[in-house]
Amino acid sequence: MTDIKDLFIILVSSSLVSNVVLSQFLGLCPFLGVSKKTSTAAGMGTAVIFVITLASAVSGVIYKDVLQRFHIEYLQTIVFILVIAALVQFVEMFLKKAMPALYEALGVYLPLITTNCAVLGVALTNVQKEYGIVTGIVNGFATAVGFTISIVILAGLREKMEHNDFPESFKGMPMVLLTAGLMAIAFCGFSGLL
Amino acid sequence: MNKAGERLYNGLIKENPTFVLMLGMCPTLAVTTSAMNGLGMGLTTAAVLAMSNLIISLLRKVIPGKVRIPAFIVIIASFVTVLQLLLEAYLPDLNKALGVYIPLIVVNCIILGRAESYAYSNPPIPSLFDGVGMGLGFTFALTCIGAVRELLGAGEVFGYRIMPDSFTPIGIFVLAPGAFFVLAALTAFQNYLKITKERVGKDAGKIQSGCSEDCMNCGNKGCSRRFYDPDAEDHGWETLEKPAEIKASEIKASDKCTEEPAPKKTIETEEPVIQDLIFIDLKKGGK
Numbered sequence: 001m002t003d004i005k006d007l008f009i010i011l012v013s014s015s016l017v018s019n020v021v022l023s024q025f026l027g028l029c030p031f032l033g034v035s036k037k038t039s040t041a042a043g044m045g046t047a048v049i050f051v052i053t054l055a056s057a058v059s060g061v062i063y064k065d066v067l068q069r070f071h072i073e074y075l076q077t078i079v080f081i082l083v084i085a086a087l088v089q090f091v092e093m094f095l096k097k098a099m100p101a102l103y104e105a106l107g108v109y110l111p112l113i114t115t116n117c118a119v120l121g122v123a124l125t126n127v128q129k130e131y132g133i134v135t136g137i138v139n140g141f142a143t144a145v146g147f148t149i150s151i152v153i154l155a156g157l158r159e160k161m162e163h164n165d166f167p168e169s170f171k172g173m174p175m176v177l178l179t180a181g182l183m184a185i186a187f188c189g190f191s192g193l194l
Numbered sequence: 195m196n197k198a199g200e201r202l203y204n205g206l207i208k209e210n211p212t213f214v215l216m217l218g219m220c221p222t223l224a225v226t227t228s229a230m231n232g233l234g235m236g237l238t239t240a241a242v243l244a245m246s247n248l249i250i251s252l253l254r255k256v257i258p259g260k261v262r263i264p265a266f267i268v269i270i271a272s273f274v275t276v277l278q279l280l281l282e283a284y285l286p287d288l289n290k291a292l293g294v295y296i297p298l299i300v301v302n303c304i305i306l307g308r309a310e311s312y313a314y315s316n317p318p319i320p321s322l323f324d325g326v327g328m329g330l331g332f333t334f335a336l337t338c339i340g341a342v343r344e345l346l347g348a349g350e351v352f353g354y355r356i357m358p359d360s361f362t363p364i365g366i367f368v369l370a371p372g373a374f375f376v377l378a379a380l381t382a383f384q385n386y387l388k389i390t391k392e393r394v395g396k397d398a399g400k401i402q403s404g405c406s407e408d409c410m411n412c413g414n415k416g417c418s419r420r421f422y423d424p425d426a427e428d429h430g431w432e433t434l435e436k437p438a439e440i441k442a443s444e445i446k447a448s449d450k451c452t453e454e455p456a457p458k459k460t461i462e463t464e465e466p467v468i469q470d471l472i473f474i475d476l477k478k479g480g481k
Binding site (some may be wrong): 137 | 219220223224235266267268270271274275280293294297298300301303335366369370372374375377378379381383386389451457477
């Protein structure tokens with residue numbers, strides 16, 4: 001049995017200390033691409049939390065009950081990517097039918113998430129670190145929360161910087177990357193937490 | 195043979211996936227802590243890219259258009275698994291250094307991008323060389339970035355001491371923030387080239403200014419969002435975040451992006467636009 005203390009440590013370390021974007025570089029595309037406005041960034045973050053938590057639950061169950069039972073662990077990459085792609089499609093269809101309000105809010109972001117390498121990354125990390133299903137779900141949730149925290153902060157900074165006067169070559173992408181670098185330095189400070 | 199050479203040149207220089215198209219940024223940032231890691235990751239990706247391009251091209255008449263993306267993913271994921279097992283067996287150190295980024299090659303947009311935009315509509319041999327060229331271009335870029343980071347962060351390149359003893363390594367360059375700074379410098383340089391080109395009046399539409407602009411306003415042949423999402427246009431991205439101004443060259447590029455599969459001639463008959471005169475000379479010499 002995993003006790004609460006272990007789960008809490010995973011929660012802090014996955015969301016802050018080894019932040020998925022700023023120290024592991026997973027999910028960079030949405031991080032850089034959907035961070036122009038705080039509201040859209042928050043929407044993307046919510047959708048990512050939803051999908052990653054669900055995906056780590058499903059992939060955890062499949063790994064335990066199918067892959068390990070039949071000793072075909074080496075197929076994990078293929079199985080996980082297909083499961084995630086199917087899951088995202090399914091979630092999208094389900095939300096469209098059952099919860100139109102939520103679909104309105106998250107629908108735009110869902111197709112983008114399939115290609116978000118953070119989802120596959122979390123599923124694989126859970127297997128690599130031999131987390132159980134509950135621990136895996138907590139890890140997935142914490143990772144996604146870390147993603148949301150950093151994308152919302154970056155969006156806030158970008159809104160502030162939008163009309164600042166940069167050298168022409170640094171306008172746009174380079175400035176965003178520099179900001180992300182400075183945020184990464186700040187997040188290094190969290191390593192003292194554990 | 196001429197065609198194979200042209201494909202290699204295209205991947206290495208003209209449409210270099212990292213320096214020109216800005217694709218596959220996750221591994222570019224994550225594994226380039228040293229030149230050796232960059233080289234290892236690049237070669238692994240190149241192997242997957244070449245093999246998957248070959249197989250997809252051979253199967254292009256068998257795979258129905260509607261399920262091509264899942265089919266591509268299965269093919270790519272199989273090769274990634276093979277490569278991962280080989281690395282585990284023969285190069286355990288490299289496998290450990292690259293860690294989770296080896297299986298993540300599956301979601302590298304370069305591979306899916308080439309499958310969609312080239313291999314699915316072209317014969318096997320050019321597709322194979324297209325994969326090799328793109329892969330080597332990626333390897334070249336990763337090794338360069340890795341070398342710069344290793345040089346600044348540890349004073350070494352490929353483990354050999356380069357800097358004099360008086361040089362204090364700037365440790366942050368091998369850590370996560372350093373990756374962002376190096377990439378920022380790279381994209382700033384690219385913007386600079388683009389601005390200078392536009393001032394002279396040349397078409398610089400091919401040079402991407404980073405993935406950030408592309409997902410909104412995709413000028414990128416390989417942008418993987420399109421593949422999962424056939425009606426990306428109807429999703430209201432344009433109304434969500436309207437880009438401030440769209441240049442004519444970008445519109446042209448994004449139109450190209452939506453055609454699926456990309457017609458052969460957009461790749462084949464394009465005039466060399468971004469490379470310098472030296473490169474054009476090289477190409478003529480090669481022929």
